[in-house]
Amino acid sequence: MLLIYCPYCEEERSELEFRHGGDAHIARPTNMADISDEEFQEFFFLRDNPKGLIFERWRHIHGCGRFFNAARDTVSDKFYMSYKAGEPKPDIPGVTTATEKTVETYEATEGTAK
């Protein structure tokens, strides 16, 4: 069982309190009705499913109830860090190179989504 740090509650809690929420940093298109089938497939179904570093969403469903993001290794299941929703994809020293900070989570795009 994982121990997960909730960035809102600011403490480590057991995995039983959390619900996994799929990949993080997948922006919901703001023009959903206009995109092609290929673009919808890319957004909705296709995933990297990486062996190694993954950025994923968690929800502290039996705690504060909020979504947040985490960086974890899918081989060791070790968490690198967790961070609040809406924050840009972080650099993990020694693991990733710098990434663009344009892609945000559902919560961040909530206002502009149609």
Add this chain to the structure above:
Amino acid sequence: MRKYSVFAVAREAMRGHKGWEAQWTSPEPRKEYDVIIVGGGGHGLGAAYYLAKEHGITNIAVIEKGWLGGGNTGRNTTIIRSNYLYDESMDIYEHSLKLWEGLSQDLNYNVMYSPRGVMMLSHNVHDKQSFQRHVHANRLYGIDNEWLTPQQAKEFVPVLDISASARYPINGAALQRRGGTARHDAVAWGYARAASDRGVHVIQNCEVKGIRRGPDGAVTGVETSKGFIGAKKVAVSASGHNSVILSMADVKLPLHSVPLQALVSEPMKPIFPCVVMSNSVHAYISQSDKGELVIGAGTDQYNSYSQTGGLQIITHTLDAICELFPMFRRVKMMRQWGGITDNTPDRSAIQGVTPVKNLFVNCGWGTGGFKATPGSAHLFAYLIAKGEPHRLAAGLTLDRFRTGRLIDEAAAAAVAH
């Protein structure tokens, strides 16, 4: 290949068992093959066998990172059934079940297919309606499946607790009598032996590190830990690692890999006559021929390649087992392990062409790939040979996630993963 028979056993008994030969050869890879299959589990080895047997293609290599059947083929709970809801699923799983029935004879290898029956317990009104819908759909499609009252279920499985005061009361069950189990290792070994006999190269301890493509984008071979090996066609059947392999050719798949756990008990005398599954409380159990209770647990909720899993997943299943079969409460569990399953959003497999020319994929079998082994392998061989899917696998294309023609077995799975 020397045929296995009762006479072979008698002959070897007379001369101290010194005449048994290796079941398959372990050759050095050639420079180029007509077909390279990535993944030496049941599906990959079976596809190589059927390619050689039915399509006359024998210049094949099966490349395996570890050892044969060391992945999910050797990690599952060996359950075989075809009582799925949708036509596309029934087509492929029933095709597979029919192949299971004659597989030992076909391969000259005892895969110990045992049609002991698969029973699915119903605990509430929703279960009952759902399973009866399955029963009707199956029977209309020509697949055996029948509805049992709690008393009939108890007669079939005497250790079942059907009392009204049970923690999980039982209001009926669906029974597929042709369902059952098989010996998982023997499936990989049997296919490897039969394929090797027909000239297929089985190359173990050889990791695929890249997929090389020509100027026109078509695959030309694979980079491996034993160097570059050329191939006219590359077929990937790597279970939990399909996303990793396909990403080498820049193909993204609708998959997420999660650990699925299983465990076995200490061996006991025969006590449990069939396979029992419970969707609502999440447990499935059977007894192996060695006498161990084979118990399947659930998947973890997060992506992982760790081949292990959370302890709470197992205890949840054992809680349910102890309630359904109170006499197993004092049984000791001996071993526990995890396998990495590749799951699609609609919980149906993908078998088809990819956007890359001459690159084929067989993936997304998720938590139920073992039962599909012969059928999947047979249809995968057809796909590789002809370049287009067989009629029975026509719905399993990768393209369905673009067109929206999903096969939503997510709502129809035997247990809710």
